[in-house]
Amino acid sequence: MYDNTESKRPALAIPVTVLALVVGLLIAALAGAATAGRISAREKQRLDDAISLAFNGNDGYTDITADCPVKGVTAVYRVKSGTGGEDGLCVLSVSSSRGCTVKLLTAFSHDGMIASVHLLEAEGTPYNADELIEESGILAEFGGVLYNTAVVSVKGINGAEGCSTAVVRGVNSACAAVSCLLDTEESSEEVAE
Amino acid sequence: MSKRTLASFITEGIIHANPLTVRLVGLCPALFACATLSTALALGVCTVITLVVTALVISLLNKLLTKATGALAALFIACGVLTAIQLFLQAYMPHTAKALGVYLPLVAVSGICHLYCGRFALRNSPLTAVVNAFCGGIGYTAAMLAVALVRELFGRGAVFGAKLFNGSVGLLTTPAGGFICLGLLAALFKLISGKRRESYDD
Numbered sequence: 001m002y003d004n005t006e007s008k009r010p011a012l013a014i015p016v017t018v019l020a021l022v023v024g025l026l027i028a029a030l031a032g033a034a035t036a037g038r039i040s041a042r043e044k045q046r047l048d049d050a051i052s053l054a055f056n057g058n059d060g061y062t063d064i065t066a067d068c069p070v071k072g073v074t075a076v077y078r079v080k081s082g083t084g085g086e087d088g089l090c091v092l093s094v095s096s097s098r099g100c101t102v103k104l105l106t107a108f109s110h111d112g113m114i115a116s117v118h119l120l121e122a123e124g125t126p127y128n129a130d131e132l133i134e135e136s137g138i139l140a141e142f143g144g145v146l147y148n149t150a151v152v153s154v155k156g157i158n159g160a161e162g163c164s165t166a167v168v169r170g171v172n173s174a175c176a177a178v179s180c181l182l183d184t185e186e187s188s189e190e191v192a193e
Numbered sequence: 194m195s196k197r198t199l200a201s202f203i204t205e206g207i208i209h210a211n212p213l214t215v216r217l218v219g220l221c222p223a224l225f226a227c228a229t230l231s232t233a234l235a236l237g238v239c240t241v242i243t244l245v246v247t248a249l250v251i252s253l254l255n256k257l258l259t260k261a262t263g264a265l266a267a268l269f270i271a272c273g274v275l276t277a278i279q280l281f282l283q284a285y286m287p288h289t290a291k292a293l294g295v296y297l298p299l300v301a302v303s304g305i306c307h308l309y310c311g312r313f314a315l316r317n318s319p320l321t322a323v324v325n326a327f328c329g330g331i332g333y334t335a336a337m338l339a340v341a342l343v344r345e346l347f348g349r350g351a352v353f354g355a356k357l358f359n360g361s362v363g364l365l366t367t368p369a370g371g372f373i374c375l376g377l378l379a380a381l382f383k384l385i386s387g388k389r390r391e392s393y394d395d
Contacts, residue, residue, distance in 0.1 A: 010259055011263040012257045013257060013258055013259045013261060016254055016257040016258055016262070016266065017258065017262040017265050017266045017269070020254070020266035020267075020269045021249070021266075023250070023269070023270060023273065024269035024270050024271075024272050024273030025273060026273070027273035027274060027276070027277050028272070028273045028276035028277055028280075030277070031276065031278075031281060032275030032276075032280055034280075034281075035281055035283065038285070039280070039283055039284050042284070048257045101248075121261075123294070127225070127294075
């Protein structure tokens with residue numbers, strides 16, 4: 001009967017355990033390298049789809065995140081209009097409250113009015129936060145709001161109050177980023193004149 | 194497998210010493226995944242792969258490991274394997290990865306991994322350890338599927354997401370409903386396995 005109740009070479013136990021750690025890390029690293037390209041391509045596709053949803057028929061977008069870094073805002077894009085109209089802005093933000101984390105895409109028209117808010121991801125509690133947010137209609141409440149009007153309260157989501165607060169924080173972060181961008185642009189124009 | 198036959202591993206893993214309903218290990222990820230059949234199946238497959246790979250590696254190294262370091266080594270290997278599985282799910286099956294969320298990595302630190310890889314594989318040959326881990330994983334998956342079937346069918350009126358009828362018991366979709374279903378299933382298994390469990394504990 002094969003029964004190894006204790007190591008035959010106890011002196012090697014710790015080095016072998018360290019080896020197990022290295023093997024575990026190696027497995028994870030190899031998987032990371034094998035899937036990195038696919039995951040980043042998927043992320044890019046998701047962003048393209050989200051921006052297309054906000055600005056149908058757009059003619060591409062440029063990353064202007066570095067122009068105005070704002071806490072809670074992960075990316076800002078200037079979206080070129082495909083129909084010859086004014087360009088728009090798309091702001092990606094991440095915010096959380098009481099265990100509910102939401103990733104939002106807020107679309108602004110050229111004059112800083114919120115065109116639409118889209119939920120990209122919801123994590124944490126409750127487990128079906130994304131369904132509750134979509135069904136509540138909270139995202140539609142922000143349409144038509146100007147960037148310089150801080151939103152402080154909306155109709156809360158029943159069973160996911162933390163998510164309501166997280167959504168409001170996310171939209172306010174997006175408004176802060178747009179405010180900063182438009183103010184900077186105005187100042188530049190004044191200097192140029 | 195000099196003393197035990199393949200049939201004994203199968204009956205032990207699935208019925209008499211089922212990890213979920215008799216030994217009550219790996220409850221946290223299982224209770225979450227048991228809400229629907231698709232998540233239960235996905236978590237079950239991931240658990241089987243993790244247990245088999247980890248048990249194989251640990252049983253190959255078991256002459257060099259002690260009881261204490263064996264458990265730690267099993268944890269490291271299981272973490273690596275589960276991270277790899279999660280990355281592949283994110284790349285190729287994003288909806289499944291999102292559905293399992295944080296509960297998939299939890300398998301590595303749950304009792305099921307310690308039981309089959311940190312304890313059993315440390316004292317047995319690679320073949321025995323792999324067969325035992327596979328049967329245990331299948332038993333875990335089968336128990337999750339049984340609970341998930343009850344919860345999805347009567348809680349949502351659906352099977353694998355396909356709506357069959359309206360009118361359902363809302364309680365079954367909640368974690369409390371999961372505990373009740375699992376408790377009833379555990380009682381049924383206890384009735385079947387009864388006193389035989391003692392002989393399989395090691």
